[in-house]
Amino acid sequence: MTLFKSTREIETKIDGFLDKVAEGALFFQEGVAAYLAGRQEEFAEKIAAINRFESEADTLSREVETNLYSNSLIPEHRGDVLGLLENTDNIIDRAKISLYQFVVEEPVIPAQFHGGFNQLAEASCRAGETAVKAVRAFFRDIQAVQDHLFKVHHYESEADQLSDALKREIFRTRDLDLAHKTQLRYFAHNVERISDEAEAVANRLAIYTIKRTI
Amino acid sequence: MALIVFLSSGLFLGWSLGANDAANVFGTAVGSRMVKFRTAAMVCSIFIILGAVISGAGAAHTLGSLGAVNALPGAFTVALAAALATFWMTRLNLPVSTSQAIVGAILGWNIYASAVTDTNSLRRIVMTWVACPLLSGVIAILMYWLVRGVIRKSKPHLLELDAWTRYGLLAVGAFGSYSLGANNIANVMGVFLPENPFSDLTVLGMTFTGAQQLFLLGGVAISVGVMTYSRRVMGTVGGGIVKISPVAALVVVLAQSITLFLFASQRLEFFLASHHLPTFPLVPVSSSQAVIGAIVGLGILKGGKGIRYRVLGEISLGWVATPVVAGLVSFLLLFFVNNVFNQQVFRETHFRIDAQVVAEVQRRGIPTAGLDELRGQDITNPVRLVKTLTSSGGYSEDQAKQVVDLARVTRLRVDPALLAMAGDRDWLTPGQWQAIEALAGRSFIRTWAFHRALAEASPDWSLRPAAKVNELWNKDLARRLAYLDRKFAVRDED
The missing domain is CATH 1.10.150 (DNA polymerase; domain 1)
Incomplete structure (x- = not known):
């Protein structure tokens, strides 16, 4: 039963990959919080961890891709699954890029916006985590995918609203110059983009789920 | 030498059978890309040969449907006609029933030889051409619901489901190939049994009978058909009518096996009848029709939009055309062989x-x-x-x-030595054997008189009252009697 052995291996790798992405989203949220609170050491740790997760996730998804092709497994869904893994990988990629921007630009974020940024990071992270749950369900429990997709859309629109409110607040403030305001808007947008990637995963998944149930 | 020429048409029929019927067993598996063609052809060939040699030998006592043709050149011509009809349909990538081609070709011989055709069984066979795909379609739909329910409940990982489906397709395919070889070898090689050129052979302490060697040859011919020419018909079955998912592919093959089992299992009928349950009519059904019925059933379940009706129409036309073409070709060839080559294609009765x-x-x-x-x-x-x-x-x-x-x-002379030589002693009950020995040396000019004498000599040779529970016994007895008739027949030239 060599087929079952290689199947188990790939299953473990897919699960490992999804774990990395979910952890990446969580570390992103914690990284943003540490930056805002000025805990430099903790922020550096989060950056290092997310870096590691991202490269491990890349390795795992490449291995899954090679295994699926070399054993010619799931011929009907191979393209869909690989597309899905690639899109899911975008979530952790985006989290890493966004967090790195904090290192590069070291933006000065006034304390009045800390709450807004934290809330936005949390909503974005939740959207990412829920998207990972939906992907897991796609492999194991196709009936449950729909419930998770609904939540992804909910968190994404919450992140949308939070980011919108935060940007308005930034531009309404009188004591910041325009360049500073633009930079802060850019960071709000960057944090929000993780939820956009989560939504992209959800949109693909909705179609693949229909294809799988037929 | 003449026998080799005659054998060639049997081998050609075997080749056409392999080229066409392997698609019923592995078409959906290959079409849904779950099993590579090479793997499918390999498994299919091995199990066809195993089925032909191991279980086909049991059919040595029945001769197959071509057995009705009572002269070797006639059998050659009928097999050739059936093979040509099947080959032509295979060229058109259409899955057809080889047994239908044989039925058509035998009808052609019946007309040429002025033999009486059993209109009742002919009507029943034609009826199954409608009933079989319909039943198979319904079974496929029920099975699909069942399988979907099980998957929803057990929630296997997508990859695990893939592995199970793959092994399922291979297992069911291997089983289907085994039955294909066991059931059809009698049609391919059965008529050549009385003139079998092979004698028993002992290799490494295992004895292969002459019949098994002949069937091995036929099995190899079928396998060559699978390897060389079955790919395109597999394409038609696997994806030509409607695109099919791997799980659906498994459901189709399962539904086909169940349909064939329901229509063909004497043991099931006996079981149902002995428990006072309604039974299925036992009629020969075509696996090609069962497969197409199952595929269309699933297509309808999906709303019917994906079904390519043009391909379906071509296949149905092929089903009607096969027996007709085989019959015509058979008649014309018989005329040709009889008058041009001066071969006796039927023995006058x-x-x-x-x-x-x-x-x-x-x-x-x-x-x-x-x-x-x-x-x-x-x-x-x-x-x-x-x-x-x-x-x-x-x-x-x-x-x-x-x-x-x-x-x-029919002139018969009872000679127990003929049976002892063929190793049939163990096949008969002690009572049956005693009855034959009691009649040793006697001659009969009518088979029914011989059968009656046997029945009077031993109750083991008498038919039981007509009832469903006794059908199995009666059918088996009829087969044994027909075998004795062939063995003890006194030929005109003898």
Whole structure:
């Protein structure tokens, strides 16, 4: 039963990959919080961890891709699954890029916006985590995918609203110059983009789920 | 040498069978890309050969449907006609039933040889051409619901489901190939058994009978057909009608096996009948039709939008065309072989109405008045005899056919040594064997008289009262009697 052995291996790798992405989203949220609170050491740790997760996730998804092709497994869904893994990988990629921007630009974020940024990071992270749950369900429990997709859309629109409110607040403030305001808007947008990637995963998944149930 | 020429048409029929029928077993698996063609062809070939050699030998006692053809050049021609018809449909990538081609070709021989065709069983066979795909489609839909329910409940990982489906397709395919070899080898090679050139062979302490070697040859011919030519028909079955998912592919093959089992299992019928349950009619059904029925059933379940009706129409046309073409080709070839090559394509059967026949007709409660003017005549055309009896004798067609059956002259001489030589002693019950020994040296000119003498000598040779529970016994007995008739027949040239 060599087929079952290689199947188990790939299953473990897919699960490992999804774990990395979910952890990446969580570390992103914690990284943003540490930056805002000025805990430099903790922020550096989060950056290092997310870096590691991202490269491990890349390795795992490449291995899954090679295994699926070399054993010619799931011929009907191979393209869909690989597309899905690639899109899911975008979530952790985006989290890493966004967090790195904090290192590069070291933006000065006034304390009045800390709450807004934290809330936005949390909503974005939740959207990412829920998207990972939906992907897991796609492999194991196709009936449950729909419930998770609904939540992804909910968190994404919450992140949308939070980011919108935060940007308005930034531009309404009188004591910041325009360049500073633009930079802060850019960071709000960057944090929000993780939820956009989560939504992209959800949109693909909705179609693949229909294809799988037929 | 002549035998090798005659064998060639059997091998050609085997090749066409492999090229066409392998698609029923592995078409959906290959079409849904779950099993590579190479793997499928390999597994299919191995199990066809195993089925032919191991289980096909059991069919050595039945001869297969071509057994009705009573001269070797005739059998050669009929097999050739069936093979040509199947080959032509395979060229068109259409899955057709090889058994249908054979039925058509035998009908052609019946007409050429003026033999009486059993219209009742013909009607039943034609009816199954409609019933079989329909039933298979319904079973496929039910199975699909069942499988979907199980998957939803057990929630396997997408990859695990893939692995299970793959192994399932291979296992069911191997089983299907085994039955394909076991059931069809009699049609491919059965007619050549009486003239078998192979003798028993012992390799590494295992004895292979001559029949097994002949069937091995036939099995190899089928396998070559699978390897060289089955790919395109697999394409039609696997994706030509409607695109099919791997799980659906498995459901199709399962539904096909269940349908064939329901229609063909004597044991199931016996089981149902002995528990006072309704039974399925036992009729020969085509696996091609079962597969297409199952695929269309699933297509309808999905809303019917994905079904390519043009391909479906072509396939249905092929089903009608196959027996017709095979019949025509058979008739023309028989004429050719008979008149150009001066080969005897059928052995003339003689019918005579004498005191023995009249007494038996009377015993069966059929009037004998119409038989007087036919008494003592040597009749060679049974079709005309049936006509004479129905038109001027006032008999119903059924009665006329019974009279013709009783009047057939078949010279038999009971010689137990013939059976002992063929190693058939263990195959018979002690009672049956004693009855044969008791009749040793006696001659008969009618098979029914021989059968009656056997029944009087031992209850093991008597038919049981007509009831579903006894059908299995009666059918088996009829097969044994037919085998004895062939073994003890005294040929004109002997």
